[in-house]
Amino acid sequence: MNPDHDAHAPVVLDIAGLALTPDDRRRLAHPLTGGLILFARNWESRRQLTELTAEIKSLRPDCLVCVDHEGGRVQRFRTDGFTALPAMRVLGELWMRDAMAATDAASALGQVLAAELRACGVDLSFAPVLDLDHGGSTVIGDRAFHRDARVAALLAKSVAHGMLRAGMAHCGKHFPGHGFVKADSHVAVPVDRRSLKALLEDDAAPYAWLSATLTAVMPAHVVYAKVDHRPAGFSERWLKEILRERMGFTGAVFSDDLSMEGARHLDGAALTFTEAAVLALQAGCDLVLLCNQSVDGGEAVDELLEGLAAAATDGRWSPDPDSEARRQALLPATPPITWDALMHDPTYQRALERLP
Secondary structure, three states, X not given: OOOOOOOOOOEEEOOXXXXXXXXXXXXXXXXXXXXXXXXXXXXXXXXHHHHHHHHHHHHOOOOEEEEOEEEOOEEOOOOOOOOOOOOHHHHHHHHHHOHHHHHHHHHHHHHHHHHHHHHOOOOEEOOOXXXXXXXXXXXXXXXXXXXXXXXXXXXXXXXXHHHHHOOOEOOEEEEOOOOOOOOOOOOOOOEEOOOHHHHHHOOOHHHHHOOOOOOEEEEOOOEEOOOOOOEHHHOHHHHHHHHHHHOOOOOEEEEEEOOOHHHOEEOOEEOOHHHHHHHHHHHOOOEEEOOOOOOOXXXXXXXXXXXXXXXXXXXXXXXXXXXXXXXXXXXXOOOOOOHHHHHOOHHHHHHHHOOO
């Protein structure tokens, strides 16, 4: 089945292992599949990863191959030549000693991160983290650049610049800010009770300052109770009114993982994956992620693809050509170079030297 490029392919799914199975190939061919997210379980070596991404692209040339690859403890590929990247807090600490050296190091980090991924056929990393380091969040912690929104914004802009130099789009997360709440949205529904004014002046400020920079944004599975009773990723107020209209953001919006606890309950009711996806898309997400559901056979993935198709048929969800255009804009505009060619690339080598 060939996808209709005028339609909308909003689902980003995953696969269980090191190579595609017949079920994986069938799901990749589904017209609603627009992307695939890789995890450490999908990694064995550069050769294996490159062969995997090549097969994905042979089946779906427009499939957006993604990964959470930030540096520090969130780096899926760490061996066989991949550079061990520092946590973002290291750049914030460097800023306090030499701000200009920190921005250059951040650009170098973005270049290395993206160039190595692209040499293995990966299109997009969900980085940089724009959350602020309030000191109490276990899930964010040293993934944040700094407590100061200005420092975080400028270092994130530098990382994004480096990624763009390597031909890769990027994704700021987790809008409007996950760093203040202590609960982890993977296992709970965090609630932030600050006012909209306080949020816009602090945690959300980097998104306004980077509205002309960011190519994609991922909202948090956090309820900002004084703004909306729904988590940001299911909130038209946050995504359409504040992010799009007030801040002027024009890039793509990804939901966070719909299998996280913070996405499974809304208005006191438990949601199916299809219900969660429909609500996220209606609220203003362009793409929805469903992660770690392929490892036990993938019934949940099939349920989502079939359920979303049924929702489109019966009018509960309308595919959006603008969303599809934003998704396709994230695909690299240039072909990747080989790993061997990358090792001889002077820009990459210089970036390696500038890492903190």
